[in-house]
Amino acid sequence: MTDALLTLENVAAGYGQVRILRALSLSVAPGAVTALIGGNGAGKTTVMRTIAGAIGAQAGRLLFGGQDITAWPAHRRVDAGLVLVPEGRLVFPTMTVEENLRLGAIARRARGSARTRRDEIYDMFPRLRERRDQRAGTMSGGEQQMLAIGRGLMADPTMILLDEPTLGLAPVMANEIFAIVRDLRARGLTVLIAEQDVRQTLAVADHGHVVENGDVVLSGPGTSLAADERVREAYLGL
């Protein structure tokens, strides 16, 4: 795929001496939803954090929008429009919803238009508007997830990385999150989503990569992955 927005070429990464990814390659098409599926501990979060620059690549190359971003620090990637909504949400707990959103727009690219985008995000998530002065740490998991996504959108991303956005959420709330993912694509964003809820994820995703043991073992369109024998057996319990 030469017209990919994001490409990882033989990327190695990990924590200290421990290598989790050895030579992982994948690509993400612009304007589409791409899914990373795989069991607990497969390495999806490590891939996400490496793309965001929260951990450095020890080998290989990352290309975003045609530029080599391998050596870029995390804030520079945000400034280029590549934004992570992390696993566990990582909102600022003693800050209010409003302050969390302000921080989402701290990247230079986002500062000027922060007010209008905040209002758009409040339109998208009316519950955040109701709770704008509430401390983020006192909100429910679903509300914190909406805030984390809202904070990510404040950076005016061209590509958003969603790491386990439905983890620990009630099914109704999880459905809301998947509706948001569809909405983001409709707005023209490129989405990379890592999820344990494989059925719903593949229903939304245009394309998917199956990650096992720190490597991509299978790739394909969402619908064909959902029909794949191995995927059905390992992740859909069929």
Place this chain on the structure above:
Amino acid sequence: MDVLLSGQLLFAALITGALYALIALGLNLVYGTMRLLNVAHGDLVMIGAYVAFWGLTLFGLSPVVGLVLAAAAGALLGWLTYLGLFRRLLASPQLMRRLEGNSLLLFFGISVILQNLASLAFTASARGYQFMDQVYRFGDVALTGNRIFVLVVAVAICAAVYLLLRFHVFGLAIKALIERRDAALIVGVDIDRVQLAAICLGFAIAAIAGVLVSTTEQISPFMGFPFTISAFVVIILGGLGNISAGLVAGLLLGVLEVYGVALTSAAYRSVLIYGVFIAILLVRPQGLLGRGSVVR
């Protein structure tokens, strides 16, 4: 009891408190953003004091100019310390985990070096100079000009830094870093730059406080340690890394000290400060004014 109600004592408490708040503000910035335990903080106060002293004695520069020179010297030392020592340690999550403990030892070494260099260069004897020592009367309160100078400058700088943190994007980044480093990184805070700015600002504030101290007290190479202690008491009182609570805690410690000494005697000054310190650690280790535990 009359003396306890006097405006004289109130102003004494305010002046001491404002100075404590100022010194602790610098320490808190460095601790909050990087989890560095700067036990050399009081020695930066000492350096600021000597900058003012030599500026006046050698070049006839007013301590007002000394404020600017000391701030520059403090910032320069912060810059050197960050680039020379801590930048690499902070960049690696593995090294960073042990940094809080290691920083204590590193700064202890820096403290010893600064004190010894200062006594080699300036001799160990105490020095002082006259500055604004005419007495002003406000009702029943009599204050020397230099003490008014201390109060005004300390309050002004605390207020300026508070407003900067409250309203400037740099303050937002600092607060993010203090509250949750991993999330600050992800939203796009340039952590390296913010850390450098925080350490330069923190050191500059300590040096400015040194200029203030030198206008009212004798200075010596070993004057720093009590300021380190009081600054730690203040930031523990306010909750480590909690900047605005630290400002209130500084005033509170000033009040405790000045009124405590007035009720007992000057001999009890250190006992009071250490007593507060130990009592807080026993009763409320998260700080008297903090909101629960510090988030890391």
